[in-house]
Amino acid sequence: MKAKRIIISLPLMTLLVLAMMVGGCEKQQPYDSRLVVVDSIMHHDPDSALALLKNMNSADLVTAGD
Numbered sequence: 001m002k003a004k005r006i007i008i009s010l011p012l013m014t015l016l017v018l019a020m021m022v023g024g025c026e027k028q029q030p031y032d033s034r035l036v037v038v039d040s041i042m043h044h045d046p047d048s049a050l051a052l053l054k055n056m057n058s059a060d061l062v063t064a065g066d
Helices: 002-024 033-041 046-055
Strands: none
Touching: 033 046
């Protein structure tokens, strides 16, 4: 009886996992270009990257995904 329950629930669990994977593939939101610049320089010039971040207004960084 227990093995039959597992066999029945396996396709249901597989379907659920596939549905979650498909649902998680949303359209990627574009990043703010200033954040892209900070990301590109933070490894070789972290002080400049930090200064750029401190000068940004966080309210301006709101995206459509927020």
